[in-house]
Amino acid sequence: MAGTKNLSAEMIVDIAAQSALDMKGLDVVVIDIQGRSSYADYLVIASGTSDRHVVSIAENIQQVMKNDHDHIAKGIEGTREGKWVLLDLGDVIVHVFHQFVREEYCLEEIWKEAPQRVVSDEPRAQAN
16 A cells, blocks of 8 residues: 555656666666556666666665655565566556566567656756
């Protein structure tokens, strides 16, 4: 059950993506699946370089959501193996993959018709 704060799906996406980047998550991508799926509005996908890295990224997202935003994940799967961790944040599903597993399942290709954006820590160019 989600906490008492009412976060929009877009806010959850931004928090989850930034939390992944904070743990040095790689190739963070957001896929907008609104109207294309009955189980979520967005997917956040990130990669880690090792089993422990994958688990650390997912656990950080879970802790930031809970501790800083009072939003409790509905579920988390895959932390034992660390190859692919799925974090259910309600309208947002987070997938954290070991790099080779991400290449195998290629969710970006499966959802290629849906709008996608890459998220990075690099500052955006400001208009003058």
